[in-house]
Amino acid sequence: MDFYAGLDVSVEATNVCVVEGDGKVVREVKLETDPDAIELFLAEWGNHLKRVGLEAFSYSAWLFTVLSEKGLPVTCIETRHAKAALNVMLNKTDRNDAKGIAQMMRTGWFRAVHVKSEGAQTLRALLVGRKAMLSKVLDMENMILGLLRPFGLKIGGMSVGRFEARVREIMAGKKDLEAIVTPLPDARSAMRLQLAKLHRLALAAARSDTAVRRMMTVPGVGALVALTFRATVDDPARFKRSTNVGAHFGLTPRRYQSGQTDRIGGISKCGDELTRAMLYEAAIAILTRIPKNFKRRLWGLRLARKKGLKRAATAVARALAVVLHKIWTSGTTFRLGAGGKRGRVAAAV
Structure with a gap:
């Protein structure tokens, strides 16, 4: 039995x-x-x-x-x-x-999920830790700015490296305020140092991974986007078709159909939130900051004129997930077509 x-x-x-x-x-x-x-x-x-x-x-x-x-x-x-x-x-x-x-x-009424390898979990921990540290650094900087504003002290625009020196400069002569605020830039500097260490680890991981380096040939896709995609997917063979990857990350619309009712809603937002956010950010970069024209960008720009930037970026993010998976499974790289007008993955896309 x-x-x-x-x-x-x-x-x-x-x-x-x-x-x-x-x-x-x-x-x-x-x-x-x-x-x-x-x-x-x-x-x-x-x-x-x-x-x-x-x-x-x-x-x-x-x-x-x-x-x-x-x-x-x-x-x-x-x-x-x-x-x-x-x-x-x-x-x-x-x-x-x-x-x-x-x-x-x-x-048998269940759906089995993929359990990530230890390597993927380690990479994921690095990316989540880096993001958390960056968030805390920004929170600390905003808190310092908030403490100084009631005294009419403004830091102004400057580089990250000049932040601490500028804070000490504008507080000069205010001894009571210096005693209160000075520990905060010190703490912020220590956090920035640890953030830099985590960032270097992420860059080293990207350099040592062939698949990640190939993904980074796609315009708008940097080390963090490629690493996040790599850590979340873990095994590209999980997906029989690259077109399924967008749905896995919640970038496809929900649908409700029953009888005469047939509604298509917003994206499902199921799957990994971090990867979905990174793909969306890469899509925004493709539409707004990448100077080169290629197939996906031109398609996204046309869609943006009709549906708006947010919807266009979501569609480009979904297409980007498909492209990254194809690059990973095919062993190819992204390249611009003749005259730089059409982007393709070694003729596979």
Whole structure:
């Protein structure tokens, strides 16, 4: 007889439910969130255990990897599908969630998600850490500006490197204010130093990755955009067609069709928010700052005149995701066509 298991994982404890092929609950237990304890409990069913499901969340990649290495048939399921299935239960408890996931494993009513490799997770951590540090640096600079304005002190436009010196210059002679504000530029300088270190690590990662360097041949795509796309996709073979990548990042419109009703709404915004934002920023750069004309840019400019810049940038971002995936899978680079009027990916686009 075949058996199926569901894991409802939290930081401290994991609820486990095992069901038979006909849906009957065989065993339920609450364990410590430890792969060895979970493996020991599930070992009783051996090869008869066909699928073990857990919902995607922050611990999923670690637990999935360890349990897979132990030989368990683990599947990480899509969060929205799990939520839709579990919402039919009257009472929301961890025990019931584990039971619901086990039943999803039995019926096959789930969508498996890709669990990123350790390398992709490390790269992702670098990019998220860099972005967080940049945000804190900007917050600190804005706070310093806000503290100085009530005293009529204005820094004015200047380079990043001159910021601290300018703050000290305009505060000269105001001893009480200096005592309050001086620690803040010092803290800002320390944060800028750490931000520079993270940025150098990102640039080094881009230089060492052949696929990323090829993606950077696309106008408007820099190291950070290419690295973010690389870390999020992880394995380009996940997508049978490059045209599916835009939908994966939530850049395609929602649609509701029922009977005589057929509505097309805004983009779905599902998938990775950071990658979607980076692709959008690259699209804005293509439409507003890239001097060279090529196929995608000219198409985006025509669309901008009809639909506006935001909608055009969204469409270009979706097309850009397709181009980057094709570059990655085909091993080619982006090049401008004759006269610089049409951009293509080695004749593949």
